[in-house]
Amino acid sequence: MSYSLTLHFFPSPRGVHWESPYALAKSVLINTLTFGPRQIGHVSVQLEGPSDNIHAGMRAVDMNDNRKLILLKHLGFGTFFMGTPGFLEDRSLLEPEIERRQKNGHFSFLRFEISEASFLKTRQYLVEFREKTGNKVYGFPFRPRHAEGGGCSAFAASVLEVAGLMNDEFKKNWSDRVRVPEFLIGSLEPPRRRVWLSQVLLPIRRNKRWAAPQEPGRDIEFWDPDMMHAWVLKRWQDLQHFPIENETAVQEKNAKGILVQASKIVPTNEPIWLA
Numbered sequence: 001m002s003y004s005l006t007l008h009f010f011p012s013p014r015g016v017h018w019e020s021p022y023a024l025a026k027s028v029l030i031n032t033l034t035f036g037p038r039q040i041g042h043v044s045v046q047l048e049g050p051s052d053n054i055h056a057g058m059r060a061v062d063m064n065d066n067r068k069l070i071l072l073k074h075l076g077f078g079t080f081f082m083g084t085p086g087f088l089e090d091r092s093l094l095e096p097e098i099e100r101r102q103k104n105g106h107f108s109f110l111r112f113e114i115s116e117a118s119f120l121k122t123r124q125y126l127v128e129f130r131e132k133t134g135n136k137v138y139g140f141p142f143r144p145r146h147a148e149g150g151g152c153s154a155f156a157a158s159v160l161e162v163a164g165l166m167n168d169e170f171k172k173n174w175s176d177r178v179r180v181p182e183f184l185i186g187s188l189e190p191p192r193r194r195v196w197l198s199q200v201l202l203p204i205r206r207n208k209r210w211a212a213p214q215e216p217g218r219d220i221e222f223w224d225p226d227m228m229h230a231w232v233l234k235r236w237q238d239l240q241h242f243p244i245e246n247e248t249a250v251q252e253k254n255a256k257g258i259l260v261q262a263s264k265i266v267p268t269n270e271p272i273w274l275a
Contacts, residue, residue: 003049003119003263005163006111007156008057008098009229010042016226018176021077021184022207025200032067037097039063041225043156044094047126049119055091056126058155060084060138075186076195080220083149086138088130105254108232112262118163121267125162128272129155140222145274153223164267173231175223181206182216232258 013036017027031039044057060066065084069075075082101107114122129135129144137149144150144158157174160166184207186195200207211217236256239249246261 003114003116004047004111005114005118005122005159005165006046006048006109007160007228008044008046008094009108009110009225009232010038010044010097010101011106011108011226011229012039012041016040016224018178018224020208020210021181021200022203025197025207029201038225041153041229043153043223043225043228044089044098045126045156045159046094047119047122049123052123053091054123054126055089055094056130056155056159057089057094058086058135058138058144058150058152059089060086070197073186073188074194074196075188076197076200077180077184078186078188078193078195080140080180081185081218083137083139083142086136086149088135102253102255105256107255108229108236109252109255109257110228110232110260111250111257112163112165112260114163114165115263115266117266118165118262121272122159122163125159125272140220143274145272147273151223153225153228157223162267162272164265165262170231174228175221176227177219177221179211179213179215179217179219181211182218185218232256 012031013034014030015027016031017023028040042057042059044055047054062085066079069079069082098107132147135149138151139149140151142149142154144155145161150158157166160170184195184200185193187193233256235258236249238244239247239258248259250257250259
């Protein structure tokens with residue numbers, strides 16, 4: 001019997017750039033003005049076994065929620081530290097979009113052939129995650145395996161952790177950490193602080209760098225769909241010239257992907273849900 005776990009990467013329309021607060025705000029605005037789907041990118045997972053084909057992807061119930069917080073509540077980068085109502089997408093929502101993107105090529109994937117032990121533990125996690133209240137909250141700061149909720153890419157990363165497939169290369173190339181300057185973080189709590197969109201989009205010096213460790217601000221760690229997608233495309237090109245053990249460059253219609261033979265990997269005894 002064969003078992004597989006696939007991560008599907010939906011890149012943003014024009015790229016999300018994290019070089020500075022200004023670069024990030026400008027790139028998000030440009031993506032928004034495309035009026036295309038998945039404006040900040042997306043990641044979903046697919047778990048397959050002899051009698052299972054489970055799709056799951058974390059997303060906001062209303063993708064306009066963050067825009068309202070920025071434009072109407074004037075929270076600026078304060079939205080990074082807040083949650084909005086979320087839900088877990090299923091096969092009926094994800095499969096048609098995956099099929100469309102395989103045709104246009106604006107899409108990539110990473111597929112693992114996995115052990116039965118990895119399959120069973122991952123399946124348990126996906127079933128329980130859907131049942132827990134954590135899948136009702138969408139946002140950057142939330143930790144999926146603590147049943148807090150999470151963003152789409154953090155959720156996908158948590159699935160890899162449970163399956164025993166997370167490694168240092170993925171962490172290095174798919175995630176990052178920045179310190180958001182305090183003056184760009186709006187708040188609804190007293191003392192009320194408003195950050196106007198025009199403040200964030202000003203191409204002035206203080207908006208062109210993240211805060212230093214000793215400066216007032218708040219740290220945010222994140223997984224990035226665009227970074228994940230870029231890694232797959234680079235890896236796919238590398239495999240055309242340099243073989244890598246247990247990895248194969250594959251293609252489904254116009255979508256590039258990597259197939260990893262990981263059927264000998266068994267997940268650790270670490271509990272699925274963390275305290």
